[in-house]
Amino acid sequence: MIRHPHDEDAFLALVRRYVTPERRYLKLGGSMLRMQSPECDRFMRDLREDAGLITADEIVTLLDGGWRERRTAAWLVAVSGRTEFRERLGELLLASEVCCAGPAYSVALARFGTARDADLLGAYLDRYLRRPDLAYDQAVVMGALQFIGLNLGGGQADRFREPGGLWPQWLQDAPHMQGDSDPTPSFVSLIRRLCAFVDECAEAL
Template sequence: MRRAHEDPELLALVRRYVTPERRYMKLGGSLLRMRSPEYDRFMRDLCEDAELITADEIATLLEGGWRERRTAAWLVAVSRRTEFRERLGELLLASEVCCAGLAYCVALASFGTSRDADLLAAYLDRYLRRPDLAYDQTVAMGALLFIDLNLRGDQAAHFMRPSGLWQEWLQDASHMQRTTDPTPSCLSLVRRLCAFVDECTEAR
Protein backbone atom coordinates (compact mmCIF):
# COMPACT_ATOMS: atom_id res chain seq x y z
CA MET A 1 0.00 0.00 0.00
CA ARG A 2 1.29 3.44 -0.90
CA ARG A 3 1.15 6.10 1.80
CA ALA A 4 0.56 9.71 0.82
CA HIS A 5 2.90 11.19 3.44
CA GLU A 6 5.75 9.11 1.98
CA ASP A 7 4.79 9.39 -1.68
CA PRO A 8 4.87 12.80 -3.41
CA GLU A 9 2.98 11.52 -6.48
CA LEU A 10 0.16 10.11 -4.40
CA LEU A 11 0.10 13.14 -2.10
CA ALA A 12 -0.42 15.44 -5.09
CA LEU A 13 -3.39 13.34 -6.22
CA VAL A 14 -4.85 13.29 -2.72
CA ARG A 15 -4.70 17.06 -2.56
CA ARG A 16 -6.26 17.32 -6.02
CA TYR A 17 -9.07 14.77 -5.81
CA VAL A 18 -9.53 13.40 -2.29
CA THR A 19 -9.32 16.06 0.40
CA PRO A 20 -10.83 19.24 -1.10
CA GLU A 21 -13.84 20.09 1.10
CA ARG A 22 -13.33 16.66 2.74
CA ARG A 23 -14.80 14.94 -0.30
CA TYR A 24 -13.75 11.50 0.89
CA MET A 25 -15.96 11.89 3.95
CA LYS A 26 -19.05 12.79 1.91
CA LEU A 27 -18.83 9.94 -0.61
CA GLY A 28 -21.34 7.48 0.77
CA GLY A 29 -24.57 7.67 2.70
CA SER A 30 -23.92 11.23 3.86
CA LEU A 31 -24.29 12.60 0.34
CA LEU A 32 -27.92 11.48 0.44
CA ARG A 33 -28.50 13.96 3.26
CA MET A 34 -27.13 16.93 1.33
CA ARG A 35 -29.41 19.68 0.15
CA SER A 36 -29.02 22.34 -2.51
CA PRO A 37 -26.90 24.30 -3.10
CA GLU A 38 -24.29 22.06 -1.39
CA TYR A 39 -25.58 18.98 -3.23
CA ASP A 40 -25.45 20.67 -6.63
CA ARG A 41 -21.93 21.99 -6.06
CA PHE A 42 -20.72 18.62 -4.77
CA MET A 43 -22.13 16.81 -7.80
CA ARG A 44 -20.74 19.35 -10.26
CA ASP A 45 -17.23 19.17 -8.79
CA LEU A 46 -17.31 15.36 -8.67
CA CYS A 47 -18.42 15.17 -12.31
CA GLU A 48 -15.71 17.58 -13.40
CA ASP A 49 -13.02 15.58 -11.65
CA ALA A 50 -14.38 12.31 -13.05
CA GLU A 51 -13.86 13.80 -16.51
CA LEU A 52 -10.39 15.13 -15.75
CA ILE A 53 -8.73 12.31 -13.84
CA THR A 54 -6.68 9.93 -15.95
CA ALA A 55 -6.70 6.15 -15.79
CA ASP A 56 -3.14 6.19 -14.44
CA GLU A 57 -4.17 8.60 -11.68
CA ILE A 58 -7.09 6.37 -10.71
CA ALA A 59 -4.77 3.36 -10.60
CA THR A 60 -2.41 5.27 -8.32
CA LEU A 61 -5.23 6.28 -5.95
CA LEU A 62 -6.35 2.66 -5.77
CA GLU A 63 -2.92 1.79 -4.38
CA GLY A 64 -3.36 4.19 -1.46
CA GLY A 65 -5.29 4.01 1.79
CA TRP A 66 -9.03 3.94 2.36
CA ARG A 67 -9.59 7.63 1.60
CA GLU A 68 -7.84 7.35 -1.75
CA ARG A 69 -9.52 4.07 -2.68
CA ARG A 70 -12.99 5.26 -1.71
CA THR A 71 -12.62 8.43 -3.79
CA ALA A 72 -11.14 6.58 -6.76
CA ALA A 73 -13.97 4.04 -6.79
CA TRP A 74 -16.56 6.82 -6.90
CA LEU A 75 -14.71 8.56 -9.72
CA VAL A 76 -14.67 5.23 -11.56
CA ALA A 77 -18.42 4.84 -11.07
CA VAL A 78 -19.31 8.37 -12.17
CA SER A 79 -17.08 8.19 -15.25
CA ARG A 80 -18.29 4.65 -16.10
CA ARG A 81 -14.74 3.35 -16.41
CA THR A 82 -15.61 -0.29 -16.58
CA GLU A 83 -11.99 -1.16 -17.31
CA PHE A 84 -11.50 -0.96 -13.53
CA ARG A 85 -14.17 -3.58 -12.83
CA GLU A 86 -11.76 -6.41 -12.14
CA ARG A 87 -9.49 -4.23 -10.01
CA LEU A 88 -12.42 -3.12 -7.85
CA GLY A 89 -13.49 -6.74 -7.50
CA GLU A 90 -9.97 -7.69 -6.39
CA LEU A 91 -9.88 -4.90 -3.82
CA LEU A 92 -13.30 -5.81 -2.48
CA LEU A 93 -12.33 -9.45 -2.11
CA ALA A 94 -9.01 -8.60 -0.45
CA SER A 95 -10.65 -6.16 2.02
CA GLU A 96 -7.27 -4.73 2.97
CA VAL A 97 -8.63 -1.43 4.28
CA CYS A 98 -11.78 -0.30 6.02
CA CYS A 99 -14.30 2.24 4.79
CA ALA A 100 -13.88 1.60 1.05
CA GLY A 101 -16.11 -1.45 0.48
CA LEU A 102 -19.30 0.53 -0.03
CA ALA A 103 -17.64 2.50 -2.81
CA TYR A 104 -16.51 -0.68 -4.57
CA CYS A 105 -19.99 -2.17 -4.27
CA VAL A 106 -21.71 0.95 -5.60
CA ALA A 107 -19.36 1.09 -8.56
CA LEU A 108 -19.98 -2.55 -9.43
CA ALA A 109 -23.73 -2.16 -8.94
CA SER A 110 -23.76 0.91 -11.17
CA PHE A 111 -22.02 -1.06 -13.94
CA GLY A 112 -24.71 -3.66 -13.41
CA THR A 113 -23.57 -6.58 -15.58
CA SER A 114 -23.51 -10.28 -14.85
CA ARG A 115 -19.74 -10.03 -14.37
CA ASP A 116 -20.26 -7.43 -11.65
CA ALA A 117 -22.72 -9.80 -10.01
CA ASP A 118 -20.08 -12.56 -10.17
CA LEU A 119 -17.56 -10.37 -8.36
CA LEU A 120 -20.04 -9.48 -5.63
CA ALA A 121 -21.05 -13.13 -5.28
CA ALA A 122 -17.40 -14.15 -4.90
CA TYR A 123 -17.05 -11.67 -2.05
CA LEU A 124 -20.20 -12.91 -0.35
CA ASP A 125 -19.20 -16.53 -0.76
CA ARG A 126 -15.99 -15.80 1.15
CA TYR A 127 -17.14 -13.37 3.83
CA LEU A 128 -20.57 -14.72 4.69
CA ARG A 129 -18.61 -17.70 6.00
CA ARG A 130 -16.95 -15.34 8.49
CA PRO A 131 -19.53 -14.18 11.05
CA ASP A 132 -16.63 -12.90 13.14
CA LEU A 133 -15.87 -10.23 10.53
CA ALA A 134 -17.99 -7.10 10.20
CA TYR A 135 -16.89 -6.06 6.75
CA ASP A 136 -19.14 -5.12 3.81
CA GLN A 137 -21.43 -8.13 3.66
CA THR A 138 -24.63 -6.10 3.90
CA VAL A 139 -23.81 -3.57 1.18
CA ALA A 140 -22.44 -6.32 -1.07
CA MET A 141 -25.74 -8.14 -0.71
CA GLY A 142 -27.62 -4.93 -1.47
CA ALA A 143 -25.50 -4.43 -4.59
CA LEU A 144 -26.04 -8.02 -5.74
CA LEU A 145 -29.79 -7.74 -5.21
CA PHE A 146 -29.79 -4.47 -7.14
CA ILE A 147 -28.11 -6.10 -10.14
CA ASP A 148 -30.32 -9.17 -9.92
CA LEU A 149 -33.46 -7.02 -10.00
CA ASN A 150 -32.24 -5.11 -13.05
CA LEU A 151 -31.02 -8.19 -14.92
CA ARG A 152 -33.76 -10.48 -13.63
CA GLY A 153 -30.97 -12.66 -12.32
CA ASP A 154 -30.91 -14.99 -9.35
CA GLN A 155 -27.37 -14.90 -7.97
CA ALA A 156 -28.57 -13.56 -4.62
CA ALA A 157 -31.09 -16.40 -4.29
CA HIS A 158 -28.21 -18.83 -3.81
CA PHE A 159 -27.27 -17.02 -0.60
CA MET A 160 -30.75 -16.09 0.61
CA ARG A 161 -32.50 -19.45 0.68
CA PRO A 162 -33.69 -20.45 4.18
CA SER A 163 -30.58 -22.48 4.96
CA GLY A 164 -28.23 -20.31 2.92
CA LEU A 165 -25.13 -18.38 3.91
CA TRP A 166 -26.97 -15.05 4.27
CA GLN A 167 -29.37 -16.35 6.90
CA GLU A 168 -26.58 -18.17 8.70
CA TRP A 169 -24.43 -15.04 8.76
CA LEU A 170 -27.29 -12.90 10.06
CA GLN A 171 -27.85 -15.41 12.82
CA ASP A 172 -24.22 -16.02 13.77
CA ALA A 173 -22.71 -12.55 13.39
CA SER A 174 -23.03 -10.99 16.83
CA HIS A 175 -23.26 -7.45 15.44
CA MET A 176 -26.18 -8.46 13.19
CA GLN A 177 -28.41 -10.17 15.73
CA ARG A 178 -31.57 -8.12 15.48
CA THR A 179 -35.27 -8.60 14.91
CA THR A 180 -35.42 -6.48 11.76
CA ASP A 181 -34.20 -7.98 8.49
CA PRO A 182 -31.52 -5.58 7.13
CA THR A 183 -31.94 -6.74 3.52
CA PRO A 184 -34.46 -4.06 2.40
CA SER A 185 -32.38 -1.22 3.84
CA CYS A 186 -29.21 -2.57 2.19
CA LEU A 187 -30.93 -2.65 -1.18
CA SER A 188 -32.44 0.80 -0.64
CA LEU A 189 -29.06 2.34 0.15
CA VAL A 190 -27.43 0.88 -2.95
CA ARG A 191 -30.38 1.90 -5.12
CA ARG A 192 -30.22 5.51 -3.89
CA LEU A 193 -26.46 5.74 -4.33
CA CYS A 194 -26.67 4.28 -7.83
CA ALA A 195 -29.36 6.84 -8.63
CA PHE A 196 -26.85 9.52 -7.62
CA VAL A 197 -24.30 7.96 -9.97
CA ASP A 198 -26.88 7.98 -12.76
CA GLU A 199 -27.68 11.60 -12.04
CA CYS A 200 -24.00 12.46 -12.27
CA THR A 201 -23.67 10.61 -15.56
CA GLU A 202 -26.63 12.46 -17.03
CA ALA A 203 -25.19 15.78 -15.86
CA ARG A 204 -21.80 15.20 -17.50
Protein backbone atom coordinates (compact mmCIF):
# COMPACT_ATOMS: atom_id res chain seq x y z
CA MET A 1 0.00 0.00 0.00
CA ILE A 2 1.53 3.29 -1.15
CA ARG A 3 0.95 6.29 1.12
CA HIS A 4 1.47 9.98 0.47
CA PRO A 5 3.98 11.66 2.81
CA HIS A 6 1.20 13.21 4.91
CA ASP A 7 -0.53 9.84 5.22
CA GLU A 8 2.75 8.19 6.14
CA ASP A 9 3.34 10.73 8.90
CA ALA A 10 -0.15 10.10 10.26
CA PHE A 11 0.42 6.35 10.09
CA LEU A 12 3.72 6.59 11.96
CA ALA A 13 2.05 8.74 14.59
CA LEU A 14 -0.55 6.00 15.09
CA VAL A 15 2.18 3.39 15.41
CA ARG A 16 3.99 5.48 18.01
CA ARG A 17 0.74 6.04 19.88
CA TYR A 18 -0.64 2.49 20.00
CA VAL A 19 1.86 -0.09 18.78
CA THR A 20 5.40 0.60 19.95
CA PRO A 21 5.14 2.06 23.50
CA GLU A 22 7.19 -0.28 25.70
CA ARG A 23 7.20 -2.68 22.72
CA ARG A 24 3.55 -3.50 23.29
CA TYR A 25 3.28 -5.41 20.02
CA LEU A 26 5.73 -8.01 21.33
CA LYS A 27 3.95 -8.50 24.64
CA LEU A 28 0.47 -9.05 23.24
CA GLY A 29 -0.17 -12.77 23.46
CA GLY A 30 1.14 -15.53 25.67
CA SER A 31 3.87 -13.40 27.24
CA MET A 32 1.18 -11.27 28.91
CA LEU A 33 0.19 -14.28 30.97
CA ARG A 34 3.64 -14.37 32.55
CA MET A 35 3.56 -10.75 33.70
CA GLN A 36 3.52 -9.99 37.39
CA SER A 37 2.18 -6.95 39.23
CA PRO A 38 2.71 -4.07 38.97
CA GLU A 39 3.81 -4.54 35.34
CA CYS A 40 0.69 -6.54 34.48
CA ASP A 41 -1.63 -4.00 36.10
CA ARG A 42 -0.02 -1.15 34.19
CA PHE A 43 -0.04 -3.06 30.90
CA MET A 44 -3.71 -3.97 31.33
CA ARG A 45 -4.69 -0.42 32.27
CA ASP A 46 -2.91 1.09 29.27
CA LEU A 47 -4.35 -1.49 26.88
CA ARG A 48 -7.85 -0.87 28.22
CA GLU A 49 -7.48 2.90 27.90
CA ASP A 50 -6.20 2.71 24.35
CA ALA A 51 -8.96 0.25 23.35
CA GLY A 52 -11.44 2.88 24.48
CA LEU A 53 -9.67 5.78 22.80
CA ILE A 54 -8.72 4.42 19.38
CA THR A 55 -11.21 5.28 16.65
CA ALA A 56 -12.65 2.92 14.06
CA ASP A 57 -10.74 4.74 11.31
CA GLU A 58 -7.50 4.34 13.23
CA ILE A 59 -8.14 0.60 13.62
CA VAL A 60 -8.75 0.35 9.87
CA THR A 61 -5.43 2.08 9.23
CA LEU A 62 -3.50 -0.20 11.58
CA LEU A 63 -5.11 -3.29 10.04
CA ASP A 64 -3.65 -2.15 6.70
CA GLY A 65 -0.14 -2.12 8.20
CA GLY A 66 2.40 -4.84 8.89
CA TRP A 67 2.24 -7.62 11.44
CA ARG A 68 2.99 -5.37 14.41
CA GLU A 69 0.18 -2.98 13.56
CA ARG A 70 -2.31 -5.73 12.70
CA ARG A 71 -1.52 -7.69 15.84
CA THR A 72 -2.00 -4.64 18.04
CA ALA A 73 -5.18 -3.57 16.28
CA ALA A 74 -6.72 -7.02 16.67
CA TRP A 75 -6.07 -6.95 20.42
CA LEU A 76 -7.59 -3.48 20.72
CA VAL A 77 -10.62 -4.78 18.81
CA ALA A 78 -10.88 -7.74 21.17
CA VAL A 79 -10.67 -5.63 24.32
CA SER A 80 -13.16 -3.06 23.04
CA GLY A 81 -15.51 -5.76 21.74
CA ARG A 82 -15.88 -4.10 18.33
CA THR A 83 -17.67 -6.87 16.53
CA GLU A 84 -18.03 -4.66 13.44
CA PHE A 85 -14.47 -5.75 12.64
CA ARG A 86 -15.36 -9.46 12.72
CA GLU A 87 -15.44 -9.90 8.95
CA ARG A 88 -12.25 -7.92 8.42
CA LEU A 89 -10.38 -10.03 10.96
CA GLY A 90 -11.71 -13.15 9.28
CA GLU A 91 -10.48 -11.89 5.91
CA LEU A 92 -7.03 -11.12 7.27
CA LEU A 93 -6.80 -14.50 8.98
CA LEU A 94 -7.76 -16.32 5.79
CA ALA A 95 -5.30 -14.31 3.69
CA SER A 96 -2.42 -14.90 6.15
CA GLU A 97 -0.36 -12.20 4.47
CA VAL A 98 1.90 -11.56 7.45
CA CYS A 99 3.36 -13.60 10.28
CA CYS A 100 2.60 -13.26 13.99
CA ALA A 101 -0.90 -11.78 13.64
CA GLY A 102 -3.02 -14.94 13.27
CA PRO A 103 -3.21 -15.69 17.01
CA ALA A 104 -4.46 -12.15 17.67
CA TYR A 105 -7.24 -12.53 15.09
CA SER A 106 -8.09 -15.90 16.65
CA VAL A 107 -8.34 -14.47 20.16
CA ALA A 108 -10.62 -11.66 18.98
CA LEU A 109 -12.93 -14.07 17.15
CA ALA A 110 -12.91 -16.48 20.09
CA ARG A 111 -13.83 -13.66 22.44
CA PHE A 112 -16.73 -12.62 20.19
CA GLY A 113 -17.68 -16.28 20.33
CA THR A 114 -20.65 -16.55 17.95
CA ALA A 115 -21.48 -19.11 15.30
CA ARG A 116 -20.28 -16.63 12.67
CA ASP A 117 -16.89 -16.40 14.37
CA ALA A 118 -16.72 -20.19 14.30
CA ASP A 119 -17.49 -20.08 10.56
CA LEU A 120 -14.60 -17.68 9.95
CA LEU A 121 -12.19 -19.88 11.90
CA GLY A 122 -13.53 -22.90 10.05
CA ALA A 123 -12.89 -21.25 6.68
CA TYR A 124 -9.25 -20.85 7.66
CA LEU A 125 -8.97 -24.50 8.66
CA ASP A 126 -10.70 -25.63 5.45
CA ARG A 127 -7.94 -23.89 3.50
CA TYR A 128 -4.81 -24.42 5.56
CA LEU A 129 -5.32 -27.91 6.95
CA ARG A 130 -5.01 -28.93 3.31
CA ARG A 131 -1.53 -27.39 3.29
CA PRO A 132 0.62 -29.42 5.72
CA ASP A 133 3.67 -27.82 4.09
CA LEU A 134 2.68 -24.47 5.60
CA ALA A 135 3.39 -24.06 9.31
CA TYR A 136 0.93 -21.25 9.85
CA ASP A 137 -1.62 -20.87 12.66
CA GLN A 138 -3.55 -24.11 12.25
CA ALA A 139 -3.16 -25.22 15.88
CA VAL A 140 -4.13 -21.94 17.52
CA VAL A 141 -7.09 -21.54 15.16
CA MET A 142 -8.26 -25.05 16.03
CA GLY A 143 -7.93 -24.13 19.70
CA ALA A 144 -10.07 -21.02 19.15
CA LEU A 145 -12.70 -22.98 17.22
CA GLN A 146 -12.84 -25.66 19.89
CA PHE A 147 -13.12 -22.96 22.57
CA ILE A 148 -16.14 -21.43 20.81
CA GLY A 149 -17.68 -24.86 20.39
CA LEU A 150 -17.36 -25.62 24.08
CA ASN A 151 -19.00 -22.32 24.99
CA LEU A 152 -21.82 -22.65 22.46
CA GLY A 153 -22.41 -26.29 23.29
CA GLY A 154 -22.09 -27.26 19.65
CA GLY A 155 -19.71 -29.37 17.62
CA GLN A 156 -18.21 -26.65 15.44
CA ALA A 157 -14.86 -28.45 15.26
CA ASP A 158 -16.24 -31.99 14.89
CA ARG A 159 -16.11 -32.14 11.10
CA PHE A 160 -12.39 -31.41 11.18
CA ARG A 161 -11.55 -33.75 14.05
CA GLU A 162 -13.46 -36.88 13.06
CA PRO A 163 -11.43 -39.95 11.99
CA GLY A 164 -10.18 -39.35 8.48
CA GLY A 165 -10.92 -35.63 8.78
CA LEU A 166 -8.64 -32.77 7.89
CA TRP A 167 -7.26 -32.32 11.42
CA PRO A 168 -5.87 -35.87 12.01
CA GLN A 169 -4.62 -35.86 8.43
CA TRP A 170 -2.80 -32.57 8.98
CA LEU A 171 -1.28 -33.85 12.24
CA GLN A 172 0.02 -36.84 10.34
CA ASP A 173 1.30 -35.00 7.28
CA ALA A 174 2.68 -31.71 8.64
CA PRO A 175 6.46 -32.19 8.96
CA HIS A 176 6.68 -30.00 12.05
CA MET A 177 3.94 -32.01 13.80
CA GLN A 178 4.97 -35.59 13.09
CA GLY A 179 5.40 -37.60 16.24
CA ASP A 180 3.67 -34.97 18.39
CA SER A 181 0.44 -35.60 20.22
CA ASP A 182 -2.68 -33.59 19.43
CA PRO A 183 -1.91 -30.04 20.64
CA THR A 184 -5.56 -28.95 20.73
CA PRO A 185 -6.05 -29.15 24.53
CA SER A 186 -3.06 -26.91 25.19
CA PHE A 187 -4.25 -24.36 22.63
CA VAL A 188 -7.80 -24.40 23.97
CA SER A 189 -6.31 -23.68 27.39
CA LEU A 190 -4.21 -20.85 25.95
CA ILE A 191 -7.20 -19.29 24.19
CA ARG A 192 -9.26 -19.58 27.38
CA ARG A 193 -6.59 -17.81 29.41
CA LEU A 194 -6.10 -15.08 26.81
CA CYS A 195 -9.85 -14.47 26.57
CA ALA A 196 -10.01 -14.27 30.36
CA PHE A 197 -7.25 -11.65 30.21
CA VAL A 198 -9.27 -9.72 27.63
CA ASP A 199 -12.42 -9.98 29.74
CA GLU A 200 -10.62 -8.69 32.81
CA CYS A 201 -9.03 -5.90 30.82
CA ALA A 202 -12.39 -4.91 29.30
CA GLU A 203 -14.39 -4.84 32.52
CA ALA A 204 -13.99 -1.10 33.01
CA LEU A 205 -14.89 -0.20 29.41
